[in-house]
Amino acid sequence: MSLLDIKEMRVEFPSRRGHVVAVESLTLNVEPGEILGVVGESGAGKSTIGNAVIGLLEPPGQMTAGEVYLDGTRIDNLDDAAKRRIRGARIGMIFQDPLTSLDPLQTIERQLVDTIQMHLDLDQAQARARAVELLDAVGIPDPNIRIEQYPHQFSGGMRQRVVIALALCADPEMIIADEPTTALDVSVQAQILDLMKGLCRDRNVGMILITHDMGVIAETADRVAVMYRGRVVETGKTEQIMGTPVHDYTKSLISAVPRPEKRLHRFPLVTYIEDATELGDTLDLATHWLGQTRDYEGEDGDLLQADNLHMRFVTRHSFFAKHRLYLDAVDDVSFSIKTGEVFGLVGESGSGKSTVARMITGIYTPTGGTIRFAGADLTALKSRKEAAPWRRQMQMIFQDPFSSLNGRMRVRDIIAEPIHFHKMASSKDEAEQIVHDLLDVVGLGAQAAQKFPHEFSGGQRQRISIARALATRPRFLICDEPTSALDVSIQAQVLNLLKDLQQELGLTMLFISHDLPVIRQICDRVGVMRHGKLLEVAETENLFEDPQHDYTKHLLDLMPKFVGFQELTA
């Protein structure tokens, strides 16, 4: 008998329109000291498994069939009090977002000590000693001092360590980690994964690692279960799943992951996944409205040139100048983007890459330096009116497709808004026609115009964002992490779309991402940013093959190595 045995589990969510089956005939087992990766895309039912095992399904969800055994004892039919005694004591949970997993109003000590005393018969001093020990074990420096602090005084990675310490309070035999590193930077992710691997090994703890990230699975898990629509479609050793997947879905999923080690012409099309529409071939973009009036002067050379850009934010206001504190979000950054080029900016959170994009589009006014666009000095423009023709030529696509579209407007109006604003259509009918064509171009079809954003999935919304950005016939597109909120299969589609549009319309692009494999697939040249400084700019292939700066080498080292399964993509 394994440490954890799940047999034929079925979880249903009753709703007005019949029961939604989130998990169906699921059978899994985990051995002590083993890490079982559960991988799948959003909505596949991965997180539901974890919640069902510890008996914390969100109502009205319920487990309607199957059995769960922990170390040979059945636990799914226990009463609430008995289930509670298992939670934390025998099965620990780690959640995705360390920024929201801790109670912001209590000290780390209070949270640790209360949890410890809940499960173990220790007095205040002993519990505190154990808490310090745990913090030390998860790699928090000066645990004796830091224990008295509040969560907001810790960085994201440190908070996730605290979360792990909390999960370990009562020495559980089993840990369920639900996307534990998704919200973290790649360097922090590597540390946390190392920590969790070490804990499983040293304490002989079994772990279910739920994630959508193939790289994390490849680095960490011993065995993998691939989920699709509530069912496990394939289980096996990690090397076997990665190298010789059997099920079509697994093959599609793996082929959609951006390759860090080589550049492909385009992403393999994921046929298994629905709504995998490719760029419509119905329009000849070169002769269409979208492709017209692209005869800008000075087509060759640099389209955008940023010199000594500087952005300083005041982080502490004070009447006295010497008490003020500043953050130099962008510090002396210079680069240029050639016409028709895709320029990548890569860096961890807080490196200032998004700030650069915001300065170029005029959301922030730089505190120093100049931005020249097609020969004009944007930083010297006085009024919004003066800036409007330049702003029209550059458009932005944002990270979060859920918050970047106005939910109360129809898609038609969302896309038509910039057309009307810049007076680019002579009549309402013409604008309407342009909107329909744009929706065709991004692969949604004209019938999408009548709908509201909430009727679309994340990937489809990002297509709407792209259509909106194209509506002003821009020559320069800024994409700020355009796919980091999307599943890999959807990411592949959106990146293909961007790539096709870029080539057909001759767009120049600034592509911002923290994801090195994506950068490698899409960018011609890359700049690496850290702490507001631009460390290195190089041709993409040179950067990946022969990085010059130590930090770039470090970042490339940390990139999850995802090798194997060569046949399909070769």
Add this chain to the structure above:
Amino acid sequence: MITFIIQRILQSVLVMLTVALIAFGLFRYVGDPINNMVGQDTSTEERAELRERLGLNDAFLVQFGRFAINAAQGEFGFSYQHRRPVSDLIVERLPATLELSLVSAILALFIGIPMGVYTAIRRNGAVSHAFMTLSLIGISLPTFLIGILLILFFGVILRWLPTFGRGDVVEIGGWTTGFLTASGLKSLIMPAITLALFQMTLIMRLVRAEMLEVLRTDFVKFGRARGLPDRYVHFVTALKNTLVPVITITGLQLGSIIAFAIITESVFQWPGMGLLFIQAIGEVDIPVMAAYLVLIAFFFVVINLVVDVLYYVVDPRLRVDRADSGGH
């Protein structure tokens, strides 16, 4: 934090000066103060002399400055109606209003918060539904109607409680209190409930909404996932996190309890400031009205200051400078 408090105090002073300006305008320009003070048979010369003596011919700023300085010392001149210093009247009436407001606020908080928590935790229970329905009545019925109904039922039909006044009061160092006598306490019950009912339902609904919000957060889920019992999750984790908005609203409501005690005081003939104010309006007793205005504004400002400081006590994220947070 000290900078913040100083900032807030400066803002408060500004607010008080603005209110003082309005009160002064009321005093100086609504009707002629001289006409209000003297009788019909006063001659024009006497009026002119009085005008000069009272400084009513001075420049606007000088007059306003004099008014503000006097007001800061609690001097609002003489009541036209009572022929006594306004400050004396206020000192006489203030304890009645403050005692009533305090008891109402305590009732509202100590019944409203637990009811809010309860209805949030047992969202679909029968008792919760009953509370929610009752609270709807509490919000929709006007205060005076509730007061009159209470009087009718407990005062006239059952004859359990006195229908008006404060009952017997005890004077302790210039402060009259009804807390120490049986009749004083009995008189307090109905007005306090009347005044508290609206606030109670408001606080209950607010706490419920906030609780439901907090119960959905990750840290509550994580607390459950580490086996913390429901009692702990609800009352230690969740309740504390609902407090910031509750403190804000409670602070504002406490101010309005004092300010809007007027209606309750009228219904129960409670000898507080509200009643004084209503009578002053009837008699165009402008110094009393001006004083009331300034005093209520002062209460609001002080309460808001306390609320701002309480934020710091509840939420540690505000205590450190932003520059220090997120460090390693």
